Amino acid sequence: MTHPSRPDPYRLMVIEDDFELASLIGDYLSKHGFVVEIVADGAQAAKAIVAQQPDFVLLDIMLPSMTGMEVCKQVRPHYTGPIIMLTALDEDMDQMLGLELGADDYIIKPVQPRLLLSRIRALLRRVQTPLSSTLLSTPMGEPYKDNNTDTVQVAELTISLRDRIVRQHGTQLELTTAEFELLLMLAKEAGQVVSRDLIIKQLRGLDYDGLDRSIDRRISRLRKKLEVPNQQAKIKTIRGKGYQLCLN
Numbered sequence: 687m688t689h690p691s692r693p694d695p696y697r698l699m700v701i702e703d704d705f706e707l708a709s710l711i712g713d714y715l716s717k718h719g720f721v722v723e724i725v726a727d728g729a730q731a732a733k734a735i736v737a738q739q740p741d742f743v744l745l746d747i748m749l750p751s752m753t754g755m756e757v758c759k760q761v762r763p764h765y766t767g768p769i770i771m772l773t774a775l776d777e778d779m780d781q782m783l784g785l786e787l788g789a790d791d792y793i794i795k796p797v798q799p800r801l802l803l804s805r806i807r808a809l810l811r812r813v814q815t816p817l818s819s820t821l822l823s824t825p826m827g828e829p830y831k832d833n834n835t836d837t838v839q840v841a842e843l844t845i846s847l848r849d850r851i852v853r854q855h856g857t858q859l860e861l862t863t864a865e866f867e868l869l870l871m872l873a874k875e876a877g878q879v880v881s882r883d884l885i886i887k888q889l890r891g892l893d894y895d896g897l898d899r900s901i902d903r904r905i906s907r908l909r910k911k912l913e914v915p916n917q918q919a920k921i922k923t924i925r926g927k928g929y930q931l932c933l934n
Contacts, residue, residue: 695719695720695721696719696720696721696741696742696810697720697721697723697738697740697741697742698715698720698721698722698723698740698741698742698743698744698806699722699723699724699725699731699734699735699738699740699742699743699744700712700715700722700723700724700725700744701724701725701726701728701731701743701744701745701746701749701754701757702724702726702744702746702749702772703726703727703746703748703749703750704746705726707797708724708726709724710797710799711744711797711799711802712724714799714802714803715802715803715806718803720806723738723740726749726750727749727750727751727752728749728750728751728752728753728754728756728757729751729752730751731745731749731752731757732752732756732757732760732761735757735761735764735765736761736764736765739765739767740767741767741810742767742768742769742770742806742809742810743765743767743768743769743770744769744770744772744802744806745757745758745769745770745771745772745789746771746772747771747772747773747774754771754772755787758771758787758788758789759787759788762787762788762862763860766860766861766862766863767863768790768791768806768809768810768862768863768864769788769789769790769862770789770790770791770792770793770802770805770806770809771789771791771792771793772792772793772795772797773792773793773794773795774794774795785903785904785907786903786906786907788862788907790809790862790863790864791805791809791864793805809863809864836848838870838873838874840873840876840931840933841932841933841934842854842855843869843873843912843920845869845870845873847870850866852866852869854912854914855914859911859912860911861908861911864889864904865904865907865908865911867889868885868889868901868904868905868908869908869912869931871885871888871889872921872929872930872931873931875931876931876932876933877930877931877932877933878930879924879927879928879929879930880928880929880930881927881928882901882902882928882929883928884928885901885928885929886901889901905921905923905929908921909921918932919932920932
């Protein structure tokens with residue numbers, strides 16, 4: 687799979703010690719134009735992700751030598767690309783922890799190839815054709831945008847759309863792809879309440895079922911990164927309605 691702005695296919699790293707499943711996923715994604723590398727060991731995968739910087743990582747939780755959770759935690763400071771975790775149906779706590787550690791999404795086993803492909807494509811579209819351009823093309827709310835520099839400014843936060851960098855008081859924040867898109871979505875409607883349903887629809891392509899807590903955990907992680915001592919939280923939770931990025 688290629689994107690109009692890049693001639694080379696996307697490089698995916700599948701980290702899975704079940705050889706049959708890894709081969710099935712690898713073959714399916716390869717048929718759809720991806721270059722796939724399979725790694726079966728957690729410690730090896732952590733080194734490979736940082737060294738090779740693949741476009742996408744599909745990460746199983748249960749791995750030899752290092753769990754998927756440990757891999758995610760170790761690589762996140764050095765890798766900002768999308769990570770989808772593979773989890774068993776009865777591993778609810780693992781799903782939560784994975785999102786807390788920086789995973790962008792999760793897929794429940796047994797893997798449905800078409801669903802996996804659609805999730806991967808959706809996340810890659812946000813990276814290569816950023817949600818920024820989609821959000822900023824419609825006047826929902828009034829973010830502060832400099833049309834010459836492709837920058838969104840909300841109080842002390844500066845969001846660069848071109849290089850996908852966020853600075854707070856001039857200091858660059860280390861955000862994952864999912865965190866960047868979430869912050870940008872809130873910045874688009876700064877000062878207004880954004881519903882959980884809309885966030886899930888935009889960021890995961892799913893309708894809110896009343897049970898999905900993945901966005902709550904992502905908000906919590908993002909809120910911690912925006913924390914400034916002796917100041918109120920930058921992102922407010924409006925009970926029963928959604929979330930609001932404060933204008934000051």
